[in-house]
Amino acid sequence: MELRTLEYFVAVAEERSFTRAAARCHVVQPAISQQIQALEKELGEPLFERRPRQVVLTSGGAALLPHARACLAAAASAVREFADRSGLLSGSFALGTVGGLEGTIVPRLLGEYHRRYPRVAVKLLGASSPSLLAKVRAGEIDAAVVAGPPDGEPAGVASRVLLEDRIVAVLPAGSRPADRPMTLDEAVRNPVISYSPESGVHAYIREAFAEQALRLDIAYATNDVALQVALVAEGIGVALTSHASPVLTADPRFVVVPLEPAIRLRKVFVWRVGTRQSAPLRAYLDLWTELSHRPGA
Template sequence: MELQQMRYVIAVAETNSFTRAAQRCLVVQSALSHQIARLEKELGAKLFERTSRRVRLTAAGAAFLPAARQCLHAAERAAAEVAAAVGEVRGRLAVGLIPTVAAVDVPALLKEFHERHPHARISLTVGASDELVEQVRAGETEVAFLGIPVTARPRGVTAHELSRERLVAVVSPNHPLARESSVDLRRLSTEVFVDLPAKTAGRAQSDLAFAAAGLTREVAFEVTNADYLVRLVVAGMGVALLPPAYVAGLTGMTAIEVTDAPARAEYLIWSRESRSPAATAFLKLLGIGEE
């Protein structure tokens, strides 16, 4: 069993196509197919079901894929550790973040990291806080930026608090509340809301605040994309509660202080078990050492 064969299997699984997988791996399709066939013969099981229309993993393939990814990560980590021993940062840096992260200028930080460590490969994933925590636990992501209620704490990972702030209400400029200097949750509870999906960390901070005040509210629009959430507010479809540092970079809406607003904390998290050299170098840029 060879690492290259594992790379081919992962590429086919992720693209659902032998043709696209070969293009990704910069190899002719016949060579990729031959290597996967050799691996299947060695394993004694088919990894893919192939029809004229689609390619999909078999049960054996689905069982093989996570271990294959772990093997490749381990090989990359070994090479990165050797490079680090001679003073060079290599390997991957997989970064995750929520769309509304505001405590750190992530693009500027990634640019500086790339300039200092040009041989490290950077990837970026945008998602919900709870998803990012799971990715860091599973080793799929090295570091991630979260936003969660101040009453919560990321579990199963190492966490460094970056900031905390009270949310503000945002409305379209034509909304009746736009003339107010401040409001409270009771007044907001009479409005229609645009928010993140139920049970997500970003939604929880607002839900918990209204529940603690003995109030209910109507969330008419649930969106996973922060940009679309903002567009709905600007269009006058509802109000939202957002971090002020994030709102400061937006246009076309009015921010209002909420006297009893919920608060959220932003965290940077990484694996509790081990840190890659790239992750260590990234944390160093932020002045974060062992925690």
């Protein structure tokens, strides 16, 4: 039983005509008829009932049809897989991103992805974590990097941890030793500069203060970390922000101190499950695994 014969069989079954099946498969009708007759002989029973104006499946043909389709689908999948491996990957890859990814593996990943798969059109979408997570679940984008929800990712979404992070307090320079932690109670005695409620990071901060029975009022809400620390440098208040942000590298205008208790969070790469992964998404995940195992990654 050959794939080409199964292709002819499926074509006849779907077209209900040897003539139309031959046109669909770009062969002459006798070639299809001969292949079907050989298949019927091999299986030991007729597959079609030949009527004056059309052909219909027999019970044997109906039993064979799902198996034939599965075989053809598996063969097509293998062809796509090896086309991808040979560098012929094409299509599109829509990736959602939150802020603060400059110091992660993401830029390096996208750079190597571009060099290997120049025929894939990569589209970046910047938005808040809850918005991006909803778009992944709805299938509107292929994947996203988000602040993982404190209670875990929702059903229908798979994830891979990109970064383990924590929230720190940023104060004007000289106002506090860098090795002296700030309690959450101390933090709320100042005007607080931090993320807006639409940010996934905001949920971690809000939950931490709630656990301490503290009311959190954010006086200046912005997801732009550079703006947060610029406001600190102006003496406006205390910023509660991501420690992983490159903006927090040594700067004489402010000091970064740990919080007590610590507020930990994760940035995760998420994608939809329950449907077949697109080839560009599989390539991205495989490349991430490869780069993560290289020395210095």
